[in-house]
Amino acid sequence: MSEHADLLRRHRAVMPSWLALNYARPIEIVSGEGARVTDAEGRTYLDFFIGILTNMIGYDVPEVRAAVERQLATGIVHTSTAYLLRGQVELAEKIARLSGIPDAKVFFTNSGTEANETALLLAAHARRSDQVLAMRQSYHGRSFGAVAVTGNRAWSNVGCSPLNVHFLHGADRHLAQFAGLSDAEYTEVCVQDLRHVLATATAGDVAALIAEPIQGVGGFTMAPDGLFAAFKEVLDEHGILLISDEVQTGWGRTGEHFWGIGAHGVTPDVMTFAKGLGNGFAVGGVVARGDLMDGLHAAGISTFGGNPVSMAAANATLDLVLGRDLQANARRQGETIITGLRRAAGRFPFVADVRGKGLMFAIELADPGTGEPSPARAAALMEAARGRGLLVGKGGLYGNVVRMAPPLTLTDAESAEGLGILIASLESMNEASS
Known part of the structure; x- marks a missing residue:
């Protein structure tokens, strides 16, 4: 048995069966540089999926590596949020400024799932309600609350939920009832559906709508530009908060806007982020209006969220995204x-x-x-x-x-190569x- 086959055998023996591997013959990636990775058998690939949109500016980026090495050289890889963390404060200042949210504050987590859980907690507490709106075909994470607002049965393991969730139309134009509708007509139908859901299926004190500007796991399906602005007009009538899940769409990936929600011409009350910010290091978070973030009355910490090494990587990554x-x-x-x-x-x-x-x-x-x-x-x-x-x-x-999401540093030659393949x-x- 080859070394590769033995590793696959060992994986299947100790890892859960639902932990899917890509390809009929899965690969082990052992090194990377720029937009390319090499597997254990010496084959090099152009990577158009970069760790599920996470190695946002490529592999082995000198500036990110240097920032991490400087932090490691201090001997401090962790202290927790019980202490002041300079890198965390510096990164939070940048994100608050970039968010466009008034009086924004930032809380760091380990992942997008945890970020979405935090956002839902903020909304539920502020509105004193467990009622949440979400989008059909959506995906917001693997935890109990995040699965509850995930509108894709393939990713839902249980029917019970900690939230009372109602799912909306908005990214499902393939359905027969929407055939032939223009963007404006489809938007109007979806807005009327939102009003009908609020009038018939809720108790009137809905906490929030959580939505991805472009649905990641949903296959990069998306609402027409402006739909969430039209939704927000209705939400504002009822005091309902808007949470934009920017885990996959943030940091300029869509090209036209720094945040995916920008295509809709609206500023959300809360945004969640993760994946590409750390360029491979675990980091997620929430940026929200200060009154929402400060509204929680119970004590809170994040043991690993915003740890010094991840913050070093994230600060360097964001600086490169902006500087270049x-x-x-x-x-x-x-x-x-x-x-x-x-x-x-x-x-x-x-x-x-x-x-x-x-x-x-x-x-x-x-x-x-x-x-x-x-x-x-x-x-x-x-x-x-x-x-x-x-x-x-x-x-x-x-x-x-x-679906594909190459590094933001992709060159003209690499674009042409990938397109040709x-x-x-x-x-x-x-x-x-x-």
């Missing part, structure tokens, strides 16, 4: 790739949609005869791309979407099916 204007690069490279994929898509009858913004884009696969979602074709595209040296991810309500992979699938 990587948001503009995301917009430029994304336009190249998305435009190229859309031009090619007509040649492939099994490509149902190409969508995305900036360096956050997806290909939806379907049966060309029936139009039904095709998870098998999505898996085939992943394998074909990997065989040509490109790593991608998958998602979608039906598991039929290949994707089109070649689609061509190989087309040839195999003809």
